Amino acid sequence: MRLPVKRKALTMGVVLILLTNAIVIGGALYNRSGEPVAQLVLTDL
């Protein structure tokens, strides 16, 4: 007798990882979209 395979839990885990990454990266890309309101130029001098 084997324990039932919990495929649903695997799907939930994959969705959780992908969704979290999508939110983090989406948020970062949204922040970088549009024109910058200020720019700082750094030199060696």
Added chain:
Amino acid sequence: MGIDSKSKAQKRADRIAAFKEELAELGVQGVVKLTESQEASIDSHHRQLLAEYSDTFDIDIGHRERQFSLGMKVASFLGALALALSVFFLFYRYWGLFPTVLQVGVLIAAPLLALVATWYVTEREKTGYFAGLLALLTFACFVLDISVLGVIYNITPSDRAFIAWGLLAFLLAYHCDSRLLLAAGIICLGGLLATRVSVFYGLYWLDFYMRPENFLPVAIVLFLASFYLPHRGHSGFQPIYRVFALLGFFIPVLILSYAGALSYALFDEDLIEMIYRIIGFAASAGLIALGIRLGLNDVVNTANAFFVLFLYTQLFDWWWHWMPKFLFFLLVGLIAVLLLFVLKRLRDLSRMDVSGGRP
């Protein structure tokens, strides 16, 4: 067969072994002697049960097997820790050489691959040690993934990361029957609740530890969860919830009983400290009584440890500065002896409950 978890199957196997041993002893002493047909019938039933449990849950039948299992548990934990560190230092060593897109790809792929590997191994290997190792690795990769993404894109730290980490830890814990991951999940979601309470009271979330009372709602939720969450098939999980609930309650109470300024309450500091000391003594004594009544050893032991801790910190506060040290330690020693008598009495009481009123 009515047994749905490895720990329950293990307990039944232990009972069978103890029964066989006791029956043999009774036979030697001439107290009872089963007929050959009765012995054969019991033996055949037990053999069938043990074979079934061994096949389904891979339980330990015998002392030697149990020792090996303990070694495997330790090896599984150390292996997971070493693999997680290996992944971390591999990334750390070559990280700067990768372009950002590859870095992000590796970060996302690592927990996904580890997760799929965990499920693959769980379906094929019944001992659970390899699955537990991979599950820990998955969790470590996911924590690393979100933390490093935050560094790459310079994202403001947020306590919402605990939601994702906690959910994955719970998912893996319940799938792989891993108490270590359950503890990780409890710490993540408990930490989130504590930070939300601190934000509600106007603090920045990273300063949540500045107000120990933030952890009291966490303790209440965990204690109730231990009784009301379904734990079918995970009989070792309830004590983990309860022990974390008690730690989440007693540690803040202990801190506040000597640092009243950290409380949200606006009374006089001394009054706050006195109130928390009374709460600490009353709660630990009450929980010892509750634990004995309900037969919860984890509650009795944890509350007992904190009762002793409250007592000794109180004695230190009262006597250490003015009393000669030899007298202080003499009194502490005498109180320890008194505690031994009280605990022995409590043990006798619980033994009387078990034996139906006979001492």
